[in-house]
Amino acid sequence: MDLRQLNLSEGAEGLRAKRFSSRELVESCLAEIERKKELNAFVSLTPEAALAAAEAVDRKIAAGEEIGPLAGLPCALKDVFCQEGELTTAASRILSGYRPPFDAVAVERLKAADAVFLGKTNTDEFTCGASTENSCYGVTKNPVDLTRVAGGSSGGSAAAVAADLCLYALGTDTGGSIRQPAAFCGVPGLKVTYGRVPRSGVISMASSWDTIGPFAKTVADLARVLQAIAGADERDSTTPRMPVPDYLADIEKPLSGLKVGVAREFFGEGLETEIEQVTLEALKNLERLGARLVDISIPTVPYAVACYYVLTPAEVSANMARYDGIRYGRALQPESDDLEAHYYRLRGEGFGEEMQRRIMMGTYVLSAGYYDAYYRKAQQVRSLIVADFNQAFAACDLIAAPVSPTPAFPIGEKAGDPLALYLADVCTIPASAAGIPALSVPCGRTASGLPVGLQLMAPQFAESLLLNVGHVFEREAGVGV
């Protein structure tokens, strides 16, 4: 077995036992990244810094120092995590060449844990998309089938973990951008409670929806990464001061007595038959493990996509206002005569079509005369979605559903049809609207071998429960990476 194929638990154990070095781990990953560059999972690499960080950990180990569970284990960051001095471009021309002068809090925390960063992974531009086809660097291919998308927007991170290019990766999930690529590539991925992990230093898409979370090879590894990055921070005032539990403490707890809610609204028309079959089989497996399935209803689910595509473009339009060719990015060539002309051209040339569409949509729904009809209305609908989930959780401990109505689709199939891509988020958006945590765990394959993910949703700050159920499911009934 090649070192890059190890998971975090195996990697940590091997380093401690001095069976291999962190440097060898990094070299194994870098070699595979080169061999598999066709995947286009990485958009920038930092091999020298990675090797230097690895050697620092190797020196600690040689000196007999205590090292943490993530020390020396190579990881990747989605191209929206600010890393001091390293390229961070949100896969957009408008940030071409940008090197932040600071680290994101999540990066700071991983650095403190002696993490080793291999580089930045591909994403849809400013994380707006569900296929990584909106990236200025081109699409990331699915390691399981190179003719298909890896999913999005964290397609690069998902593909990197699935293809053993790194041992874990960070992504962001605003409407499904961790869960869906995780399901498409066949790896576990976690969307946390909104506010569980500080967003400071992560390039924002939609500020009241964005979350930061891990991809890894096992559910227990997700817990290890979350342990290092979770917790409130003064620099992000949307992080409630909730204590961070030991996410591994209850991970082996048996599932007997667990009530799993199944909402019929997630199994509506549009769900591909094979996905439905594999998901229902997964639910049967949960029952075999001791869980009890409970029929529930979340009536606002069919409205969640519409709600999302009013509110998030509005927030996107506000967050994109800072990209003015003045604060960051490349200079506009040739220069404009005046400021207004400068803005028009810079933003017209710098933003891709999907970004322009989202900014325009947001500007429209916030503009005078339309604010009440669209934006305020959608905020009211969001209120109803939250209320629906609260009611549902009165009847069950967690909710199970598909992650996506389809498996990974062919590259280019949905690229010309924005609405079709938006509707692909139907299963993941509701949890985002409510700000609750949700896990995608591999649960099977379609007949043609495409991965399928099972989505588990829990109340706010119940990540421990998700990781417990996901881990037991993975061990007993899941599909290995």
Added chain:
Amino acid sequence: MIDAEEVKRIAGLARIEIPVERMDDFTRKLQQVIGYVALLNKLPTEGVDPLAQVTGLTDVLREDRPSSFPLWRELIESSPLPKERGQIKVKSVF
């Protein structure tokens, strides 16, 4: 329903130049999305409070401690434009 004139107006507000040859396709796709979200009108929402955020937090305050931000020079260096006396030089506003 949104038309090309309205799209031009919005592009003006958003400060984004959309090339003339792409206007029709852009307008059509935007119309599709706006048409779809009208679905929200089917849901009765009288008396429902609009939700701005999901944390329930209010008035998150910190002590008003004066301090100097250590990275201001680096932040100004992020700009591609000329700098003068610690300031970024831009085109005239009017």
